[in-house]
Amino acid sequence: MNEREIISLFSHSAGVDKTGLVKGIGDDCAALQIDRDRLWLVTMDTLVESIHFNTDWHPPDKLGRKSLAVNVSDIAAMGGSPLYVFLSLGLPQNFNPGWLEKFSRGLAEACLEYDCCLAGGDTVRSSEGIVITLTVIGEVAADQILYRNSARPGDEVWVSGTLGNAAAGLELCREGRKGGDNMSFFIESHLNPRPRLKLARRLAASGFVHAMMDLSDGLATDLAHLCEQSGVGAVIYSDLLPVKESLASTAKEMGKDFLQWVLSGGEDYELVFTAPDKHASDIATLAEKVGFLTKIGHIDEGGGVRLVKGPPGKQNIPQVDISFMGYDHFKS
Amino acid sequence: MNEREIISLFSHSAGVDKTGLVKGIGDDCAALQIDRDRLWLVTMDTLVESIHFNTDWHPPDKLGRKSLAVNVSDIAAMGGSPLYVFLSLGLPQNFNPGWLEKFSRGLAEACLEYDCCLAGGDTVRSSEGIVITLTVIGEVAADQILYRNSARPGDEVWVSGTLGNAAAGLELCREGRKGGDNMSFFIESHLNPRPRLKLARRLAASGFVHAMMDLSDGLATDLAHLCEQSGVGAVIYSDLLPVKESLASTAKEMGKDFLQWVLSGGEDYELVFTAPDKHASDIATLAEKVGFLTKIGHIDEGGGVRLVKGPPGKQNIPQVDISFMGYDHFKS
Numbered sequence: 001m002n003e004r005e006i007i008s009l010f011s012h013s014a015g016v017d018k019t020g021l022v023k024g025i026g027d028d029c030a031a032l033q034i035d036r037d038r039l040w041l042v043t044m045d046t047l048v049e050s051i052h053f054n055t056d057w058h059p060p061d062k063l064g065r066k067s068l069a070v071n072v073s074d075i076a077a078m079g080g081s082p083l084y085v086f087l088s089l090g091l092p093q094n095f096n097p098g099w100l101e102k103f104s105r106g107l108a109e110a111c112l113e114y115d116c117c118l119a120g121g122d123t124v125r126s127s128e129g130i131v132i133t134l135t136v137i138g139e140v141a142a143d144q145i146l147y148r149n150s151a152r153p154g155d156e157v158w159v160s161g162t163l164g165n166a167a168a169g170l171e172l173c174r175e176g177r178k179g180g181d182n183m184s185f186f187i188e189s190h191l192n193p194r195p196r197l198k199l200a201r202r203l204a205a206s207g208f209v210h211a212m213m214d215l216s217d218g219l220a221t222d223l224a225h226l227c228e229q230s231g232v233g234a235v236i237y238s239d240l241l242p243v244k245e246s247l248a249s250t251a252k253e254m255g256k257d258f259l260q261w262v263l264s265g266g267e268d269y270e271l272v273f274t275a276p277d278k279h280a281s282d283i284a285t286l287a288e289k290v291g292f293l294t295k296i297g298h299i300d301e302g303g304g305v306r307l308v309k310g311p312p313g314k315q316n317i318p319q320v321d322i323s324f325m326g327y328d329h330f331k332s
Numbered sequence: 333m334n335e336r337e338i339i340s341l342f343s344h345s346a347g348v349d350k351t352g353l354v355k356g357i358g359d360d361c362a363a364l365q366i367d368r369d370r371l372w373l374v375t376m377d378t379l380v381e382s383i384h385f386n387t388d389w390h391p392p393d394k395l396g397r398k399s400l401a402v403n404v405s406d407i408a409a410m411g412g413s414p415l416y417v418f419l420s421l422g423l424p425q426n427f428n429p430g431w432l433e434k435f436s437r438g439l440a441e442a443c444l445e446y447d448c449c450l451a452g453g454d455t456v457r458s459s460e461g462i463v464i465t466l467t468v469i470g471e472v473a474a475d476q477i478l479y480r481n482s483a484r485p486g487d488e489v490w491v492s493g494t495l496g497n498a499a500a501g502l503e504l505c506r507e508g509r510k511g512g513d514n515m516s517f518f519i520e521s522h523l524n525p526r527p528r529l530k531l532a533r534r535l536a537a538s539g540f541v542h543a544m545m546d547l548s549d550g551l552a553t554d555l556a557h558l559c560e561q562s563g564v565g566a567v568i569y570s571d572l573l574p575v576k577e578s579l580a581s582t583a584k585e586m587g588k589d590f591l592q593w594v595l596s597g598g599e600d601y602e603l604v605f606t607a608p609d610k611h612a613s614d615i616a617t618l619a620e621k622v623g624f625l626t627k628i629g630h631i632d633e634g635g636g637v638r639l640v641k642g643p644p645g646k647q648n649i650p651q652v653d654i655s656f657m658g659y660d661h662f663k664s
Contacts, residue, residue: 010450010453018416018451020415021449035367043452044418044419044420048422048458083352084374086376087342087376089338090380097333117353119353120356120361123338123339125383131378131380131463133378135467
């Protein structure tokens with residue numbers, strides 16, 4: 001049973017229909033109607049010690065920040081802003097109070113930065129290791145919300161930032177390497193990701209975007225979700241994928257495949273979105289103002305996510321289906 | 333660092349003030365203003381394998397039901413009704429898909445029973461054992477919400493149902509005993525608690541009640557929270573505590589102290605509330621209609637929760653402070 005099968009199991013046993021539930025299981029957040037003009041977004045993410053983080057190298061304050069950041073990224077991906085944060089914390093019997101103080105300070109800092117507040121939660125003993133679950137409630141204007149299921153054939157596919165940095169950072173942490181500026185950048189991407197909250201808000205307000213989501217499990221899996229839910233396919237070009245210059249050399253030095261990091265690494269918390277090609281120049285203008293945006297391919301009527309290993313416009317390069325080749329918690 | 337100290341740590345690092353946050357950390361739920369007439373309630377509870385449940389004796393469907401029930405109890409305790417449910421599930425690498433299907437069926441059944449729906453969540457791998465976190469959003473009329481902090485000197489203290497049953501049930505499960513009807517009742521109280529949703533709604537709508545909360549950590553701790561937050565104290569009488577007839581004999585047979593179960597056992601998911609004595613007969617009338625309610629003592633200006641081991645009205649029985657002697661996840 002893989003992650004998608006588990007989600008499907010629960011999707012089919014969801015209880016009564018509620019009229020206010022505009023979007024349930026299957027997007028970055030659930031969307032709940034508050035009044036005619038407003039929706040609330042609800043997301044929930046769990047980080048487990050030894051699975052999602054390692055206290056040997058993850059400073060507690062950065063983990064506090066990251067716990068919120070990954071949830072804020074989900075709220076951003078639907079065009080919203082976070083309001084209220086709820087924390088359920090599982091701690092082993094002999095947890096370190098100093099660790100907890102630093103963790104809470106990092107979380108509080110991030111609450112200030114993203115303009116939201118800790119409003120409740122639960123504290124329990126875990127059987128082993130630290131387990132951090134956050135629920136974040138956000139808000140979005142009803143006419144600005146962006147879903148995964150609205151990509152259309154002819155749309156172009158865009159991503160923010162550069163990809164594969166967090167995967168590189170994780171690998172560097174695992175190998176206990178620190179070194180120069182480049183490595184520090186990758187490591188920081190893993191330890192302390194920055195969700196694209198402002199950019200996402202601008203994109204949602206622009207009216208240019210058809211479908212959007214955040215990149216948490218890797219482009220190969222996340223874009224496949226977007227395509228599946230929109231009933232479309234995507235073609236992306238390896239030569240267009242935005243990659244930091246030193247990523248390839250770092251990967252080579254470590255005996256790793258950098259394209260694997262870019263496509264399947266996960267935890268980049270960048271945005272992937274689709275927009276009709278008539279808005280390409282509008283988006284380019286917006287990109288200049290608020291950050292780095294790259295067109296990586298287009299949506300068509302075929303199925304899945306197909307990678308062309310090369311540039312667009314060249315004949316005879318085969319398309320390779322990479323759908324759902326990103327991170328899966330339960331893949332054997 | 334005990335549970336209260338941990339909660340206090342996070343209470344002091346809660347981020348920005350949000351005008352819509354009517355009640356933050358410290359009650360059964362957070363309360364968020366939706367419009368002039370409505371509040372939303374948010375609660376979050378985590379159940380950890382080997383700490384809160386044992387799969388050897390807890391059938392997965394009943395655990396699915398209980399996971400929701402303990403959260404619905406928090407919503408009920410503030411006078412509300414549940415609307416939306418979010419589940420974050422941590423599963424070990426080699427979890428049993430059959431177990432998961434039964435768990436999801438139990439959760440779905442409970443969603444139907446409590447008229448709410450599963451709207452989202454997260455699925456992750458745990459490092460060990462199953463970890464279940466639910467967030468439940470409920471709704472309450474702004475003029476009916478009940479807090480913990482509104483008990484007043486002169487109020488009488490009431491509880492619903494009978495106490496100590498779940499603690500007895502847990503002990504019976506631990507010892508692998510099943511036996512007759514009485515034991516089954518206690519075991520069922522532990523495995524499949526029924527929150528007092530309807531009763532709580534009636535109490536909230538009655539206008540008689542000053543303060544209310546649910547009993548999850550035992551009367552000694554929960555009533556102490558209510559007193560602390562209200563700036564009052566409580567005197568309760570052991571002879572008034574509502575106890576199922578067979579509890580004492582079951583405890584005796586097992587070499588346990590039944591009063592310990594009643595005061596500190598936890599997980600009864602009954603209601604404790606305070607109301608001015610002028611409403612005693614109104615509440616008695618209400619009790620006849622909807623369920624069992626018992627007056628167990630009164631609120632005064634003293635501190636803490638003081639137990640009188642005997643009936644009310646008798647002279648020279650010392651008061652014993654039992655504040656916070658219930659369940660604490662981190663008590664050494």
